[in-house]
Amino acid sequence: MVRDYDFKTIEAKWQKIWSENKMLVADTASNKEKFYCLMMFPYPSGTLHVGHGKNYIIGDAVARYKTVRGFNVLNPMGWDAFGLPAENAAIKGGLDPKTHTLNNIASMKLQFFRWGCLYDWGREVNTCLPDYYKWTQWMFLQMHKRKLAYKKLGPVNWCNTCQTSLANEQVVDGACERCNSPVVQKELSQWYLKITEFADRLLEDLDLLEDTWPEKVLTMQENWIGRSEGVELFFDLEDSEDVITCFTTRVDTIYGVTFVVLAPEHPLLEKLLQDNPEKEDIMEFVRKTKEKSFMERTSPETEKEGMWLNKNVLNPLTGECIPLMVANYALMEYGTGAVMGVPAHDQRDFLFAQKYELDIKVVIAPPNKELDPAAMTRAFEEDGIQCNSGNFSGLPNRFAMKKIADYVIQHKFGRAAVHYRLRDWLISRQRYWGAPIPVIYCEKCGTVPVPEKDLPVLLPDNVKFKPTGRSPLLDVPEFLNTSCPKCHGPAKRETDTMDTFVDSSWYFLRYLSPKDASKPFDSAIVNKWMPVDQYIGGVEHAILHLLYSRFFTKFLYDQALVEFEEPFAKLFTQGVITKDGIKMSKSKGNVVSPEPLIDQYGADTLRLYTLFIGPPEKDAEWVEKSVIGGFRFLNKLWEITNNFADKVNGLSGGIKNAKELPEEFQNIFRKTHQTIKKCTHDMEGAFHFNTAISHVMELANDLSRLKADEITDENCLRAVKFSLESAAVLMFPFAPHITEELWQVLGHDKSIFHTTWPVYDEDAAKEDEIELAVQINGKVRGKIVIPAEAAEDKIKELALANEDVKKHIEGKEIKNVIYVAGRLVNVVITSNEDVTQ
């Protein structure tokens, strides 16, 4: 009898040993190849459920795998610790955000520990502590110095629930990304980071990530940046000096413009209405439109409405006089806030023109076809041949587009222009729990950045932070009132705090010298370890965090502080774990907590199931009763290994003449090599842990058929030993505790961390004999067993001689015999139909 698989003792034992011996702590002196493995650091919410666990278990498996593959692995962990939930929880629970956050961190650390997830805790970073946010503020100052941080008055996204302004990226379908309540517009003076200056580089460098980032993420970033190339056209106002500038990507349709519309927010609007008798009506329309929610304003379903301004503009190319309108579907945020209307070739303009009976003028038609404006039911938006387009008529429109653009630019009717959807990043937050923006306002000197030597600007404790829409720090006189760094006169501090996404835009650099008091990071060390070799996280950050971090990295590159332009060489986005078909979340009440499962089956089982559930990049449903499968497998592995432990322990030397082993052991030996091969392939490829585990399960099933008591031959035992050791190492990334213990049971006194991933031998993995399916007309009718290197002729002969096959080919004409090496033989005969009909 072998002792039971006592996972509780085993897991506690190894967790202790690992942390005491600092396993998985990067060796800075090593000359092994580096591997920076990084998981998106968590917000310290307090308790993690099994859905969160997936991220960390994947990361831990990768880190362990890379370690036994001989890499010098850096696997740090930290806390994205500023943010609203701490305030909200504090309001509810009474603890101040800092204590609350630090408590949560302590309990989450314990969870990681119990999961067997190892981190280089000496490098822990915590964004809400002054030794970290000092450098977040420093980043702001560097950007300010380069005019990349600026303050601007303008309309901002405002969340009434969170009582703060939001960046564009944090508004999803017109609602707050965090709390899902509708976002309204508010006029405020706020700080921005000029990410738009990097728009082109952020877009172009996506090419560098083409093979290593999920396509989906690249597409989302590309869409978000939304670059469009086109022309800005100048439409002169009739009887006036004023000019309306319209941006278009379809300058080939310029001859088809029959009206121009302005956004209700257009700055010229008021002036244009001065002498308009219908001014009041129009202003009423403008007001109403502005009041509409973001969703209503930007939905394609919203009916297009507008009013004539009683003014006309002139088409710069034709001199035609066309009406100038204001319309709800023109947006001030994009382009120039003025759009040229081409109803024949733009569906929106078409609907608008129909409603207000504006002219429709066709200037592009399908080849050899004419379009009758009166007969059109929708705009013709495809490519075609120019018509009614002056000298450009007859040209293919795409070609004409370039010609017309050249002509427009040459005659100064307009200019080439590129517009982006990407907006500058609004970072001011009217909340307490964040890094104060390091700026001072002096009546004499104006806006003065806090000198670097005065950093950090400490976030005061004991603040009444109930969200009221005005910054809580405004009510803290000892924070607010300060002196001007320039003139030393009385001055006031900026009281807004920074968006927490600023904190997380550079944390991966801080891990590399977390305790450096003199600078945010050490360029030499960073250049050695960066970029991150494998970044692992959820796809929900496809734009937000990943775009901001790329922006920061490019900025630091320009400052010559880092030598790389992209922070994350490889990105893996794992799928979410669902329960009852929906994503696990506290608010939905469908979370599964890991603790009871760890108590019942152990962390190794939990890890195993989490990875076995499906390919990690896909969403997967958590089925609690399936967890047992992993537990049974570990028990099996435990029993087999222990059964053989005494017999294989003293054995030395490798297997001699594997080909002379009894068949049973040859099979085990071969299967082991095949298993190593398959597992290695699954690990190196797309992280297909689920299939890697299934291969080892197959090996274990084979091994469990051996009777340990009856085996005495040393060479046979060597084959078993090789197999058991391989299985242990192959499973180590997934089930680290039990495999450590088994490694010891097999007679090793050093941790399994110090071993290397097993190597397979292609020859040894090869089958001597293979079973071939024999098909008749594509249907399997028989099987033959042949030596692996049998000649094709011989195989075909054997196939046709097979009894099962003979039955089917009797009396039929054999048309063809196809042999696919190592797979099958397909005999093509005249089919029944051919015979009977």
Added chain:
RNA sequence: GCGAGAGUGGCGGAAUUGGCAUACGCGCUAGACUUAGGAUCUAGUCCUCACAAGGGAUGGGGGUUCAACUCCCCCCUCUCGCACCA
């Protein structure tokens, strides 16, 4: 509307990219061992046909091929992203 991904047993999922569909696991059925079983072991388990032989199955329909889950065309459903961006 546009783009991407997906659709395979009762369930989670495999299938080396055109070569034996359903590996591995869960569940289920029967048996064994047990005072007991939510433990363990053995056998079975895509459907249909009483068994066998046979036939049919990878969302549906067509096609290419000796051979299709895999390639091509049409359609349906689900998930995600984008969407009045000029």
